[in-house]
Amino acid sequence: MNQTPPSTGFQVDQPRIRAAVREILEAIGEDPEREGLQDTPARVAKAYSEFFSGLHETPDDILGTTFDIDHSELVLVKDIPFYSTCEHHLVPFHGTAHVGYIPGDDGHVTGLSKLARLVELYARRPQVQERLTTQIAEALCEHLDPRGVIVVVECEHMCMSMRGVQKPGARTVTSAVRGQLRETATRAEAMSLILGK
């Protein structure tokens, strides 16, 4: 769970979500008063506050604290598992993110857990995978002034497994590469570190 406090004053309007969920239960032909559904509106409102908590946070909260460590090679956190919500169908998509950067000369190094928190922040919004990938890369560029950044994200989208085209197991891979990591050899090395099991 994201322990970062909200950066904006915005609070998810739980009573409004509860009312809307009751509407949905009736609209599908359910009885919101039957045992089992009575607490559903409140549970969904609480769950949505979690799933969308990242809408009200900025990376400043996470990348605000940096260290000065003399390290000028790639730092890579691989296989960060995460869950997000597809903004088109409001169903989950989930998988792993790989996040790496090369610290800059005057740049900063951040705590490793902060890379995972950054993924979480952007995942906890109504999202598409491409934007999630780009947002992580850009937040690192902005806050760490690094020589390069690489973000690779691999997900299964429930909107493609449980409905619509119904292709369980299909995985979508996206990447965002910035600065020195765009150069052929550096990029190839980073990719082989990411893909090597």
Add this chain to the structure above:
Amino acid sequence: MNQTPPSTGFQVDQPRIRAAVREILEAIGEDPEREGLQDTPARVAKAYSEFFSGLHETPDDILGTTFDIDHSELVLVKDIPFYSTCEHHLVPFHGTAHVGYIPGDDGHVTGLSKLARLVELYARRPQVQERLTTQIAEALCEHLDPRGVIVVVECEHMCMSMRGVQKPGARTVTSAVRGQLRETATRAEAMSLILGK
């Protein structure tokens, strides 16, 4: 997708779902007019009509046609993949169902695909896994007059992976066994057929 026509006249109220989804988007602090979200209410309404289509169908539609074949041993369809929706949090749970029965003396045999359709019918409702398992077993008992029935369901619940206790990979196993299949030897044989890979 379930091709069985609805058994009741009930139609999911899509305009009502669309309005409720707009409410939810505003309640979480999103702009329902931004590009990417404009069609979300309509997409969710369509998706929910699919996810909950089983509320308005009965097993009669599926198990109505039976054959008389002289076969008095276990018929088992293993590894039927399916997706359902947790009635507590309205997030997906998914996994596989194994459905078997021993035809009765005066009983009937049904098409194999009908066993999978039966799983789908009950999965396409707001559900809990235990009820899903029992409902499949009871529909078979009622319609086929079998000597025994066994249903084993194994699922991952996204409400336990993506939120709350956050235990991705945890799997829940439930079973419902009726008639002759409750007897030790028969049950053990069926279980070993189900578990044997």
